[in-house]
Amino acid sequence: MFRLAKALRAKGVLGLNERNANVIQRLNERRLYPLVDDKLRTKRLALAAGIAVPELYGVISSQHNVRQLAGIVGEHRDFVIKPAQGTGGDGILVVTGRSAARKRMYQLADGDLISDNGIRHHVSNIISGQYSFVGTRDHAMIEYRVETDPFFAGVAFQGVPDVRVLVYRGYPVMAMVRLPTRRSRGKANLHQGAVGAGVDLATGRTLSGVLDNDIVYEHPDTGEPISDLAMPHWDHFLALATRCYALTGLGYIGVDIVLDRSRGPLILELNARPGLNIQIANQAGLQGRLTTIDDWQGAEYSPEEKVARVREAFRTIRQGQ
């Protein structure tokens, strides 16, 4: 047991306790949390800074206004409803189209049908705070449904894969791509059963994947290899993630970026308490990289320089599989 702890320590693996005490509490000021915990505020900040995000169709903030849903949805055939303060992807409803046979029925991403009554109930649940962090009242956001880039066609089961970039003091330190599976029911969250694959910061190529803390090399549903894929627009991904630091001022965030078929990389949300599974996906510990960046403090670098520095410093040494 102690040998294992020692080995992990030697690899620089960051544990939850240490992340909470020495990284999050030190670098993430509590007053800044609402900026990322409320996706609506994040989205408005991003829009103000000219950062690409999925288009917001509308917001419903009171039970009374639930009936405005139809007006907000308008002619959009597909859309996403999500709680502004949700966690872990809970409470997100992805509508992919309307039922041809029955009016008033909508098609969900997983193939189920839902009535407009069902959708309204969901919205009212969101507003009453069922999915929010502390159970307080929440807003329901209705926004553009991201259409997955064909690049991911073989390695994602339904849903939308996203790229999680960990940004530490404005430097991207580690990245992974999260691929939905049948078990995650189209969601890109690792703890719901999605596969994560580390991405080499320098090259944008995927490394091995992780499923439930185990190393995998193929997608569990499609069987397609998930390692050594070259991520398109990788420079763009890193640039977007890096710019998010200035948006919030939080020193340690996870930036979730999706790749839309027509609009390219879009910022989906920021996370002030990003998980640590990214280390398993990358087969690497975070500690060393964080220390390296700590050592760089003192000099001022532009976002472009920051990206260049990490791509140079955190090149993943490929190992034989």
Added chain:
Amino acid sequence: MSAYRVWIIALLLTASGLSLFYYKWQVLSFPVAPRVQAEVWTVEVTISFEAGPGPIKASLYIPGLTPGFAILEENFVSRGFGFTENYVSGGRQVQWARRRAPGFQTLYYRAVLYKDPTQTESDTTPPFPPKPRLGEPFNTAMEVLIEDVGNKSADAESFAKELLKRLAQPVGDQNVQLLLGPVPSAADRARTAQTLLAAARIPARVIRGIYLQDQQSRARIVPWLEVHDGTRWLYFDPATGNQGLPDNFLLWWTGQDPLLDIDGGNDVDVRFAVQSNVISRIEIAQRRSDDKSSVLAPFSLFSLPIQTQAVYAVLLLIPIGALVVVLLRNVIGLQSFGTFMPVLIALAFRETQLLWGVIMFSSLVTLGLAFRFYLERLRLLLVPRLSAVLIIVVILMLVLSVVSHELGFEAGLSVALFPMVILAMTIERMSVVWEERGPTEAVQQGIGSLIVAMLCYAVMDLDIIKHLVFVFPELLLLVLAATLLLGRYTGYRLLELYRFRGLAGSGD
């Protein structure tokens, strides 16, 4: 910097906690080890009789001086009778009286006693008894026996021993046989022994009492002989001549008077019932603290009113449970629904016992979840739905209590002690996890919570823990210090070692 400060604070807390503890332990001699439970005896005397038309007066001897035992509490139950307590030559007596009470009457006396070796009979030294006058041939037999026994003994103690030995085996000794009569009872022997001892100018008396044995519905009254050797009373079994008072002998009264004297009633029946129970020492201490001011009182919880003490006996365990939760979550890495929910569940387990607690908790949560899933289909708003779950939980608790009571499982009654609001929240959160993350994760987290609750219970139910936090609440400063230090623990959690195990091997 902050780590440094935490250590200083923890050190100060530990030092002050320990020094207070040491002071109370060594100087004020608070007990460190829990003498957890003590046996108490409940003795109940039931007097039933058919009352005549006139006034009724009943005098019952009740325990007064009870060597080896102390009386915790006593009750007199007598509907419509007035009663007074008197000290008479034979000990303590209660007198019930009533002008008119036709028909069948029952009077009760109930005493709760516990062993207390410090209790002794502290009578004044009795005067030398007058020499008894007996008719012939008894007088001669007595004189011969006294002289014979006197020759074979040195003092009052050895005289009494020798005499009782003779009385116990009368065969072949005509003098003894003559004095005892044909079929002597233990009471006869005791009375004869008293007379013979008086002839030798040794004060003696017959005492009556009962043996405290568990579950006796009709305890027998046994005579015993007390002999005064000039400084203290010595006890002898009149039937065998053995010296010493048995541990479980409860002295009820002394002298030759009958136990009960009743005027105006007939068909009198007196019953002694004895039962043993186990109650905590704390309880005895609490009840005694009413009439006895203890050394512990000024610096401890013992000075608080008893009800408040009982509340704190439970409340003081919560920090211990919280510490266990910190350990399980931050050092082991277990997850549970709600941070302190397991602590409150563990508190309920203290009353229900573990097995029943787990069964009842699981069935409540399962049934509650079933209802919650149905409520989901009704499309209710959040707060009304939460309230509905809460109401259902209360109803379920009631049903569970009633059903288990009907089936004879009294343990089911304690379900009322579960924190229902916490249960309702647990059910709600579990159902959300169930829908969002699937049944596996919901059940996993549910079982995780149960395990955390069971471990909390296991620690909080340790007698030594219960005793220490109650008698030495300053030890909570140590708990606080430990919690602060754990708050700065940045090492891996035990389950993280498993989670990241794949990372340890590669790359070297």
